Amino acid sequence: MRSEEERTMSRPFEGVSVVEIAGWTFVPAAGAILADLGADVVKVEPPTGDPQRLLRNLLNQDDSGPNPFLEIPNHGKRSVTLDLTTPAGREVLLRLVADADVFLTSYLPALRARLGIDVDDLRAVNPRLVYVRGSGWGSRGPMVNTGGYDSAAAWCSSGTLHKLTGAGDDEPVAQPAAFYDLQGSNTIAGAVAMALYRRERTGETAVVDVSLLNTGMWALGADIAAAPFSGEVPRADRRAPGNPIANYYRTKDGRWINLVCLQADRFWDELCLVLDRPELVADPRFLDAAARFTHNRACVEVLDGIFAERTLDEWRETLAGFSGVWAPALTPAEVHDHVQVRENGYLSELTAEDGTPFRVVAPPYQFDGEPARARSRAPELGADTAEVLRGLGLDAATVDDYRAQGAFG
Template sequence: MLLKGLKVVEFASYIAAPGAAGILGDWGAEVIKVERPGGDAMRHVFADAKSDLAGNPTFEMDNRGKRSVVLDIGRPEGREALARLAASADVFLTNVRAQSLRKAGLDEASLRAANPRLIYALVTGYGMEGPEADTPGFDVTAFWARAGVARMHAPKGQDPFLLRTGVGDHITSLATVSAILAAVYEREQTGVGRLVQTSLLATGVYVVGSDLAVQLRFGRLLSNRPRTAPLDPTANFYRSADDRWFVVNPRGGSADWPLLAKAAGRPELVEDERFRTSRLRKDNSPLLVAELDAAFGAMDFAEVERRLTEADLAWAPAQTPAEVAADPQVRAAHALVEVEDGRGGTNASPAAPAVFPGAQPDSRPPAPALGQHTREILAEIGYTDAEIEAMFAAAAVA
């Protein structure tokens, strides 16, 4: 794999930072997951669920193929072991708050003094500077709410709503991977590592950057509109007679409008005085939505699919998660990867969103049990059997 030989020590929990390490692992890096006693909180996400479903696919997705060591950094032996791990690593990746890392002697200056080639990657909620640098942040707070993403997605007049699990986290994972690999490239030129930092807040600002750039330049921005009165009714969601939602998104200009009207079985709408220009279609948006609702609502989905596809329009079904899981194109796009279940079989899981033809793994190992590799990892960094047993006895490791 592409990153074979790159050693990553992950001292992190939840999703954003472990997700970044998971992507690096999928691409061939060796990832050692350092957990505190009790483990990453995401290990326990389904612990209280009243369900007969086995497993924790949310945790497994971001942690497949890693090795787990449990260290208590509240004890000197645990702190020393983590520092020794970092001294042998290419990348130290963490989302622990900076003040806690400094107190434990695990800050960037301390670890890079012992290992100048180390790339120290820090994932935060709100960045490293400013009065709120140490404020705790999750994707729903720092990414979704504080960065304005929630208000920009809720249509005007509607209440904000929560985002699904890990959306902002996983986008931040991708940003973090990009930053780490840029630093790896720089180190190849200079021989020296560096600090890299990403935040949920900055990721959120970038994700809505196309619109926020307008706000920054002009001091105002159009709000999101309800489906029944969009800014452009030719770029909208519609529903078939058999209750299947789909979205159409015409290319720039008005070239696709006649094709859409014809696909809807209403070619005369092109010459309708209410809809002749893009400005008129915008001004009369609710009226055109009603016309297209009635037109597409009289067809079953198979007919809608045939017409839109034959017109070569940009469109897609609005699929449920179950439909995504069964979609053959999802598999063809290598959007899923098989993960070993430890019993001789595999389970499908979302893959890191990049394809390297000829270097795609057939499957990935499962996520580790808590502390599954503590003894072997300590031995690899020079601890003797007696020292390891003493650390277990002192509850510095588990």
């Protein structure tokens, strides 16, 4: 069992100070990752709070327990409320930034300029500051001041929605909640590590830009790179791939199993035996990958019939010894019970304000075999203002003076 000291040493951002002025999920989730990995993240919010706090929780059936829309991007932080439209509020922010290592923001350029929190403004008090901008569309071009949630800037604009919507679909495929926000936040966290590494080695700091559009394009990189040479590829017929054993099959109880046997000839004979259909090995339509490609619809139809004969639990038992890659399509609730999730510590345990236990997903990094664990739930709005100001060395009289000047809203 590792000691607390050893676990602390496994947090690579221990001792790193982060100031965050960002809303919604994309950039704040990067702050949560840094916090899970040891950073002290101070979330500076306007007196009305991050608008994410007001986002209705559609992922729970009622209003009890934690709100995942708030917890995922904001756990592990401290919250300070500042009215940056006042000179006093901005002065307190500059005090915070003066000793920080990293500044995270999702604010658009026009708003940053209006509030006096752009690169040059903050570097004037801290030349070593790593300044990180998360945006929808990038830091240049005519859309720099256009907002962009991930469903618009990444899911739609990268080609992902077009790619995933099948030829016969009546409606577009719905994006999972905050899907590209969370991919982008992971990218930001990695970029912060690179910037801090460069600063440590060379003394040079950095302005880091990560956009949702670029994040979505990176995820669809192979299709985008091939597009000028392949032309306008028809949208996928997901039920008739060229390799029938890299496909999805419905079970008797309406669940789905994904076969991922990319080396088709290597696994076909074994699969036929596991499925108790040895006669398919000698079927001239399916003798090799080329034949199965030619007769892919017939092959899929045969496999559809076979998988429809048993329930998912029965197939789990039948396929347990199969050497090819396969997996059932799990529900989000079932992910909590996956043996690999449990054994590798991919979920962190927290407790909501009302005492309800809940879990958040750990960042996809581990150091020295130790999972990155969430240390606290998302803070209440402004809950840490007094503590953070004391940490800046401000006495009660100074804080009262700032309050009288409207610094805290």
